[in-house]
Amino acid sequence: MTIVAGMDIGSTTAKCVVLEGQRVLGKSLSPVGVDIVKDAERALEAALADSGIARSEVSFITGTGYGRYKVYFGQLVVTEISCHARGAHFLFPGTRVVVDIGGQDTKAIRVNEKGEVVDFSMNDKCAAGTGRFLEVCANALGFDIGEIGALSLQAKRPMRVTSTCTVFAESEVASYVSRGKDPKDILAGLHASIANRTLSLMQRVGIEPEVTFTGGVSQNGGMVRALNRRLGASVNVSPLSQYMGALGAALHGQERQAGGAS
Amino acid sequence: VAGLSPPLTAAAPAPAFLGDARSLQKQMLESYYARLAGTGEKRPPVAYMLVGGNLTEIVRSFGYDVVFPEIVALNCAIKHQSLENILHAESMGYGLDVCGYVKNDLGLQDLGGRTSFGQIPRPDLLVCSFSGCFVYVKWWEALAESYGAPLFMFDVPYMREPTVRKEDIDYLVSQLWEFIHLLEKKTGQAFDMAALQRVLAESRRAEEGWVEYLRAGRLRPSPIEAYFEAIFYMFPINVLRGTPEASEFYRVVNEEVRARVRDGIYPLPEETFRVLVEGVPPYTNYRTFWDFFRKWGAVSVVATYPKVGGLFDRGFLHDPSRPLESIAEYSLGAYVNQSWPLRRQIISDYIQEYSADAAIIHGIKSCRSFTAGQGDLRDWLIHDKGVPTLYIESDHQDPRYFAPAQIKNRMDAFFESLEQRRAVSAQKVPA
Numbered sequence: 241m242t243i244v245a246g247m248d249i250g251s252t253t254a255k256c257v258v259l260e261g262q263r264v265l266g267k268s269l270s271p272v273g274v275d276i277v278k279d280a281e282r283a284l285e286a287a288l289a290d291s292g293i294a295r296s297e298v299s300f301i302t303g304t305g306y307g308r309y310k311v312y313f314g315q316l317v318v319t320e321i322s323c324h325a326r327g328a329h330f331l332f333p334g335t336r337v338v339v340d341i342g343g344q345d346t347k348a349i350r351v352n353e354k355g356e357v358v359d360f361s362m363n364d365k366c367a368a369g370t371g372r373f374l375e376v377c378a379n380a381l382g383f384d385i386g387e388i389g390a391l392s393l394q395a396k397r398p399m400r401v402t403s404t405c406t407v408f409a410e411s412e413v414a415s416y417v418s419r420g421k422d423p424k425d426i427l428a429g430l431h432a433s434i435a436n437r438t439l440s441l442m443q444r445v446g447i448e449p450e451v452t453f454t455g456g457v458s459q460n461g462g463m464v465r466a467l468n469r470r471l472g473a474s475v476n477v478s479p480l481s482q483y484m485g486a487l488g489a490a491l492h493g494q495e496r497q498a499g500g501a502s
Numbered sequence: 503v504a505g506l507s508p509p510l511t512a513a514a515p516a517p518a519f520l521g522d523a524r525s526l527q528k529q530m531l532e533s534y535y536a537r538l539a540g541t542g543e544k545r546p547p548v549a550y551m552l553v554g555g556n557l558t559e560i561v562r563s564f565g566y567d568v569v570f571p572e573i574v575a576l577n578c579a580i581k582h583q584s585l586e587n588i589l590h591a592e593s594m595g596y597g598l599d600v601c602g603y604v605k606n607d608l609g610l611q612d613l614g615g616r617t618s619f620g621q622i623p624r625p626d627l628l629v630c631s632f633s634g635c636f637v638y639v640k641w642w643e644a645l646a647e648s649y650g651a652p653l654f655m656f657d658v659p660y661m662r663e664p665t666v667r668k669e670d671i672d673y674l675v676s677q678l679w680e681f682i683h684l685l686e687k688k689t690g691q692a693f694d695m696a697a698l699q700r701v702l703a704e705s706r707r708a709e710e711g712w713v714e715y716l717r718a719g720r721l722r723p724s725p726i727e728a729y730f731e732a733i734f735y736m737f738p739i740n741v742l743r744g745t746p747e748a749s750e751f752y753r754v755v756n757e758e759v760r761a762r763v764r765d766g767i768y769p770l771p772e773e774t775f776r777v778l779v780e781g782v783p784p785y786t787n788y789r790t791f792w793d794f795f796r797k798w799g800a801v802s803v804v805a806t807y808p809k810v811g812g813l814f815d816r817g818f819l820h821d822p823s824r825p826l827e828s829i830a831e832y833s834l835g836a837y838v839n840q841s842w843p844l845r846r847q848i849i850s851d852y853i854q855e856y857s858a859d860a861a862i863i864h865g866i867k868s869c870r871s872f873t874a875g876q877g878d879l880r881d882w883l884i885h886d887k888g889v890p891t892l893y894i895e896s897d898h899q900d901p902r903y904f905a906p907a908q909i910k911n912r913m914d915a916f917f918e919s920l921e922q923r924r925a926v927s928a929q930k931v932p933a
Contacts, residue, residue, distance in 0.1 A: 306907060321915035322922070357919040359884055362912065364895070444881070 242497060243293065244300040246490030247280055248320060248483070249307025252343030252371065253456065254279050255483050256287035258298065259490040262330075266291025267483050276310040284313075302493035304485050316496050321349055321360050323488030328452040329355025330491055331484075332476040336448040339438055339467070339475065340484070341457035343371045346438055350445040361444040369437035371457045373406045377430050380413045381423045388427050392462030395428030402433075409433070427462065435466035452476040454484035517792075519767050520731065523755040527734050530751065531577075534741060535620030538569065547626040547689075550645065553740050553811050554632035555658050555833030557681065559705055559820065562744045563698040564685045566627065571645075573741060574622055575606040575899060579785035581618055584899045602868040602899025604641045611648065627688065628653045629681075634660060634839050635871040652688065654681050658833045662841045666831055674830035695825065701744040702822040702829075709814040711752020712739045716815050718759045719803040719856050723773035725762040728856075729802035730792045731769065733783060740811040774799025775920060778853055780806045780879065781864035782872055786901035791864075794910055798917040804856040806849065809837045816848065842875045846882060853889055860920055862913075865895040867903050890923075892916040 241261045248255040254272050258265045268286035272279045280303070288295055303311030304323040311317070320340070328338040329351055338349040346363040363369055371385075378388045399416055403409040409430070416426045434457075442451070451471065457463050458481035468474050480487060537545065549561040550569050558568050578584045579602075587609030588602060594612060596605050615622040628651050630642035639655070646653035656677055659670045682693045715735065719728040726732065735755060742748040762768065777795070779802045784791050795802065812818065818835050821828040833839075840848070853861065861883050865873040876893060883891040894912050897903035 306911065319911055319915040319918055321911075322918045356922045357915065360912075360915060360919075362908075444877075446885075 242299045242494075243297050244302070244490050244493040244497065245284060245287065245298050246323070246486040246488065246493060247283060247301065247303050247305075247308075247311050247314065248323065248485035248489060249276060249280050249283075249303065249305040249310060250320075250342055250456075250485070251306055251345070254283035254305075254307070255486040256283040257480075257483050257486040257490050258287050258291040258293065259487070259494065264480070264487070265293065267480075267486070269482065272307065276307045277312060280307065280311050281313070300493040300497050302489040302496070304489040316493055318489055318492045320485045320488075321347060322357055323485045323492060324454050325349050325351045325357045325488065326355050326491045327480075327484035327486075327488030328454055328476075330487065331478050331480060332450060332452045334450040335452040335476065337442060337445065337451045338484075339442060339451060339453050340455040341369075341371060341434070341438065341453075341463070342455040346370050346434075346441060348438070348441040348445045350448070359445045361441045363437070363441065368406055368409070369434050371455070373409065373434065374430065374457065374460070374463075376406050376410050377413050377427075380410045381417065381426065383423070383427075389431075389460030389462035389464075391424050392427035392431045393465060395424045396422070397425050398428035398432060399425050400432075401426070401429040428466075431460075431462045431466040432470075434463065435470040438467060439470050447471070449473060450476055452481075452484075454481045456482050458482060517727075517731075517769065517796075519725075519727075519762065519769050521758045521761075523751070523758045524731075524734055526751060526754055527737060530742065530747060531737055532619070535617075538567065538623050539620040540623070545623065548623050549627040549629055550625040550642075550651075551629045552632040552638060552642075554634070554836035554838050555656070556631045556740075556811070557629055557656065557678070557829065557833070559698060559701045559744050559825075559829060560678065560681065561627070561629070561685070562701050563694060564689050564691060568741065569622065569625065570741060571607040571641075572603050573737070574610070574617070575603045576785045577619055578606055578610065578617055579899050579901075580788050582786065582901070583618060584786060585901055587613065588900055600868070601635075601637050601641075602866075602897055604637060606899050607641070608644060611645070624649055625651045627651060627685075629656065630654070631656045631658075631833065632836060632839070633657050634836075635869075652684065654684055656681070656833070658836070658839060660841065661834055661839050661844060664844060664847075666834055670834060671827055671830045674833060675826045678826050678829060698825050699822040702820045702825055704746060704749055705744045705820045706822065707749035708739055708743055708752055709812070709819045711749060711756060713815045713819075715752060715755050715759060716804075716808070718756075718763075721763065722776070722857065723768045724776065724801050724803040724856075725759050725768055727769040727802060729779040729783070729805035729807065730788070730795070732805060732808040736808050736811060739814075743811075769801050770796060770799055772799050773801050775917065776801060776803045776857055776859050778802065778804050778806075778849065778856065778858040778861045779864065780849060780861060781876065782807055782866050782869065782898040783864060784866075784896045784904050785898050787896075787904045787906065790904075790906055791909070794913045795862075798913070800917065802862075803858055804852045806837060806845070806852070811836075813837055813848070838872055842878070845875070846879060849879070849883070850887060853883075853887070858889075860890040860892070860916075862916075863891065863893045865893060866898045867895060868897050868899060890916070890920055 301314035302316040303314045304320045308317040324340045328335045340347045349360040350358045453475040546567045549566045588605045591605035591609035738748040738751040880893040883889040
């Protein structure tokens with residue numbers, strides 16, 4: 241069985257998944273800096289090391305994400321919208337809506353029973369409602385991005401964060417802090433604010449079960465709960481959710497190799 | 503890297519299908535601005551007007567030349583000269599969310615009216631011919647205050663139903679007489695109905711030629727690019743309508759289109775997708791935006807924007823035998839003067855008549871009268887009409903709102919999904 245790799249070079253991180261048939265052999269996640277070509281190469285090497293295979297064993301590489309054209313060593317580029325759809329459908333075949341919250345983009349993607357994109361809607365050209373929004377606000381509160389989800393789950397009286405602009409939200413957070421509000425309550429308010437914006441994106445494409453949550457922010461338990469509350473239903477989340485774009489890229493590569501439409 | 507989504511940086515071949523008509527349009531544009539700058543024969547008086555519902559024929563019958571500040575602004579934008587004017591207008595106090603046309607024009611005027619394509623003359627008369635946008639009304643008031651030129655406000659009722667009401671025509675004709683009396687007083691000339699009828703007959707000839715060109719988009723493959731190419735050819739129908747050179751221009755265009763069909767010359771070697779385009783183009787990044795279509799083999803076969811100066815392809819043509827009534831009907835029929843149910847119907851008809859596979863809507867941040875409602879249009883086309891539709895947004899004047907990577911990403915994803923659906927339907931074996 242042939243081995244393929246999918247590479248998702250996003251605005252914040254590079255993800256790589258190595259796939260053989262339906263089995264994920266290995267994966268990698270690393271930050272993206274100024275030299276995207278080198279970052280992509282490193283991400284591939286790390287995923288190969290995780291898989292325990294040599295580069296020569298990989299027969300096809302697909303790039304996705306904003307840095308997809310920097311995957312010079314690949315054979316195919318596909319947008320991350322198609323890739324998240326395909327990856328989510330692979331892990332959760334009942335998926336009809338994919339919500340991807342990444343570093344700078346939030347997307348709602350409606351898919352059909354084959355995992356093909358039917359419609360999609362994305363945040364406008366600002367970072368409100370994205371991972372960057374959470375990161376900026378986490379920094380304003382003196383927390384690491386990785387710990388704010390769990391902290392938000394401990395909130396007792398969530399605050400209302402009304403600013404939709406990342407910069408203004410940071411000021412709003414600072415104002416709550418100066419008024420002595422509990423950071424956990426502020427964090428819960430920030431998560432609820434993103435859930436509201438995400439819901440309105442989902443409504444544009446039509447909400448239909450099952451909903452699968454992907455992208456880096458899907459690893460944030462506070463965000464999962466905020467979305468579930470807003471939806472009134474549980475979203476699908478997997479340990480591979482952050483790798484969904486790379487997984488979808490690998491699946492597109494498999495199809496292209498097999499001579500399909502991808 | 504091969505790919506579903508072609509790279510942003512790959513240079514697309516030049517649009518070689520454009521022939522003599524495009525060269526002629528450039529020459530006409532240059533000589534028009536040269537005439538306005540007074541470098542040729544003595545310059546006639548100038549009336550500033552808005553494209554929608556304009557009263558070109560009436561002022562022309564009094565010997566006026568017409569300046570459309572919207573068109574001057576778009577010429578600045580396509581030549582990458584709009585930002586300087588916009589920033590200057592913002593320094594004068596105009597806010598970030600004020601229309602880009604308005605800021606580009608007011609900034610340009612305040613900077614002395616000098617452009618790379620000529621000196622824009624001061625107005626002798628201001629005619630606010632489209633009152634559907636309140637910002638436009640204020641724009642014309644600002645110009646009147648700045649130049650001290652007489653201002654005529656033409657109040658055109660909004661079209662909420664497809665049939666034109668007699669009361670509306672009467673209301674507009676009474677205003678047209680007021681306008682004519684103002685022109686008589688200002689020029690000292692008596693109104694000459696026969697002169698107006700001659701201008702209208704010339705307008706009609708140009709309109710017939712323009713419609714013939716636009717309808718060529720119905721052919722498969724389409725020999726025309728009904729958005730990116732047609733936008734060049736809007737110049738004669740809007741700016742020079744009523745002159746013999748405008749009607750002659752469309753004769754040349756249609757001859758070229760017939761030759762294209764005969765010789766197999768098309769906008770793209772392969773017409774993969776036939777697209778309807780709705781909305782004002784991002785003039786500041788015109789070629790980049792066009793390339794996003796071309797790389798996917800997408801040809802716009804029909805578009806709404808080239809109709810902002812008149813929905814001539816929907817049955818209306820100026821009628822010299824009913825001069826003022828005909829001008830009133832024209833003004834009512836401006837594309838942006840139509841209610842959203844009417845605009846939706848036009849778009850839906852176009853999709854059928856031109857066999858479009860999909861629709862792309864380009865919204866602009868600075869114009870709510872054109873753009874508000876486009877989100878609902880997108881939903882209606884997808885859910886009620888089953889037409890794959892993409893909505894993207896930037897601006898027609900302000901380059902700060904054009905984010906190429908984001909726009910390309912959305913367009914790539916859209917065309918990928920169209921390609922996937924097409925491949926799947928081709929794989930289906932009939933029972």
